[in-house]
Amino acid sequence: MGNTEAVPDARMLAGKTQVSVDAGAMFLGEFQKLSRGSRARLKDAYVWLDYFSVPQEWLDIANADTETQHIARQMHWNSTMAIRTTQDLHIRAIPFFVQACDVFVALVPPLRHHDTGLWCNYVSWFTRGWCRCEVWCRLLLGSAKMPVVVVCSPDQADFVQPWQWANGPPTQGQFTIETDSAVIAQIMQEALGHKLRVLEARKKWDMYRYFAARYEVLTGQPSRKRTLASFLADFKFDSFAAAVAETGMGPIACATLSGDAEMISFFSQAKALSNPLKGLLEVGIPNGYTPIYLAVRYAWHCPEVLQSLLETKANPDALDMPGIPVLALCVTVRDVVTLVENRADVNKRSAYIKVPILSLACNACAPLGVVAKLLEMGAHVNPAAVGGFGTAHPFAHLALTSAVNPHCLEVARLLVQAECNINLQCRAGGFWRLVEMASRCYLQLEAGALPARSRSVRCRVLASVFGEWTTTPLGFACLFGSEQMVHFLLEARADAELRNARGHTAFQLARSCSVLKLIQEHQKQVQHSG
Template structure:
């Protein structure tokens, strides 16, 4: 593959940043004009290690009147730099062998990094500043906002500041990770980060001063940026233009890069759906050129193979041609792509489940195994993103409760783990998915699996109610067997002799209830929901730990203590 010319986002205004040490010393959140007057804001240079901070404003005229959000940012950054907070990949990625972490060397570099934050990096119109009339200021602000994709692309780290905090202007309204994900201008920031040329690590998600992790792409990777919630409808087309530029630029930079060929082919396949553009009809020759294959690679069995590219781009005719004329393997195991949340070992049918019913039907008619599993034993049915895909699987004799070694979850548990839409969860239950099946290794039922992506799941409450209405046992303990039991014991044994990954810490406690699991992960909203559904906080796991002992965060401990002190029948 030959590299193509790279189109970059435009910089229409200077990129102003604050040195990390100055940010950590601020007594309060200051605006751009105040920091310029104090000489604490500088124009970003190419040699700087810069961090882009994305956040949701807590008020209409001011992002953070009380300073609560900014204080969390300061404390979180200090905790990350000092190593108090460890930053790791999400659990599904770790379970399939991915091990990306923010190293001590990375943390040390952050001490002298520079931070872009909209309130102090963009001049504020409402703040009077001598020498600038309102028209000139408005123009500068407009150009700065238009330059945000460039600013994201210029930063080496993207941090999403998403603590749960009350809105400053509206009573009974909270801002959190889910509301941030829904913001119209948030989504292009996320995608511009993925499509950046300078990104060195996945997006870091800060939920609280002591709670930060690499974000799970499943919360946003299936969503088109222009489908977000916009206050100004005309912004939707502006975002569409930004996204088209970002995709063209990233694909041009990746084309010819053999080290990132899998990511290139994934993005080249999904771009039309995400950009809401019609998919071009490709001949075999243009298909080969579009994805950077050589003709002998049409029968490849490693990497993001042609069949996977045809599935992701929803090209039914190409799928049939590759299978019937070139004997493409239907059960080929695909690589993981951490940037987009693609865990390693899936088959083309797993990818088809994410695209919809027509592609699932096509592969099953070509004799794909409806119960074919990935490397950890999870069948494709659970990865379905639509009811149509579920119906096609079941019509073709997929087992709604299928699991396989070494630790396969049921389709319903997988749907819970990967944030499937609620109608998919409801349909699986109606079609007799076992709501209390713990999977092949006996470790995790669907209600337990909900805890992993809980903070980014906008449908969490209705899915909990849906499972409980289907007779899910809120007090069901994990009972690991076989390889998972061995792994549990190994994790318990090593917990006293070395620092463990989050996956190891969780497997050491895997025999707990859904409530215990939610407490262990610090998923406060799920803890509340489970307590409302009469979950028992006194049940102990194989290590003798109950929910309160598993809760590491003060807010979760307080919630449990208040529940235990409250009179029976009184909600906390």
């Protein structure tokens, strides 16, 4: 955990722990688990630690043993990357190890860096270029079904969802040695080339076009302008007419992802179809995304793309299938301004979930500048409860994704400065009120007469959220095991004694060891000061 210090001698896991999927992913239909066969294979599995795969000492290949020289020549035959040292050889082997894995596990407990004093955790882990490269190699070279598990504490192990990393190109990560960015770019070029060949052979055109469109971004190259002929060839459209009639990942979606505003205008004038996409869940794209969603989520580095879509009458108030407005998914202040100038409503709520844009932006890990701009443009910091999903409060959504949100605490401070009511309780209505009552019934049954064989992890997680969501932001932070949010809200003097509809205080919803320990320390301080 430092420039000269190794990882402290600490036991991360002992015995058994349950690997879970977060409630948000379950709500969208994602429920991942290790099969019985996978668990059986892991009993006799080998463990590969990337910590040992990049030695700091290196030897010139010309002076290495004969076997090492032979391996280096084999790996270099189909590569544009020079392999001159044994360190280069180890680095080049990383994708092969990832490809051979059955399970990808990241051990990321919160620990302080020995030299900088900064906290190292899952968020900091994923800012690093090499860590991003490994995750992307898992998708490009391995199996899409290979689970990615993040272990944050002895009792917290979660499956990582694609939306958490799909917008993090490895070349845009952080590097101790800046020249490593060029090395990763070459690794990504080879891995993407492999993936595209596999997808073309299997005729999986939607996924092929996704990767072809994002090739330049993922390999650290500038966006490329194409002629019509090269556009049709690169995205495997048989003809111009076939492109215009495409009902899946069509030419406008391809042009959006690749940052080609001219092609957006051209195909829009040609009346090309622009239907909502079928979900590409393995890269984090849910059902119902239209090109304007792709623009704010993945093509934010090309501002002319969003402008071109709006000029072709794309809806600035668009809603996806779960009812999330496109404005809530912006990652740049510029895109927020552009959409609002085109009459997007900063307080829009869908008729289905009725969660306001500011709260959804917090859920989507929006940067501080985006949240600040939404507030500046009139987003309500204390939105009224109007039924629907019930969790209308920005802090509740901030707690939901805080473990993967690098902007969590700075956004929380901004909300407090804007006089956000940190004790506001959530209240569902309509259909979601029925879901709440059904969840409370399930929790009661599970605590009593429900046989063990009838119990479901998925039902328990969802019921715990829906049944307890009349709690406060502090209650959500305790429920989701968000240690940093619990600490922040207690420091901000959140009321820990408020009870939800089931009669539970925020502290009674806590499950994780780290949060329970924090609560105990807080209660000791209160007793001491009292």
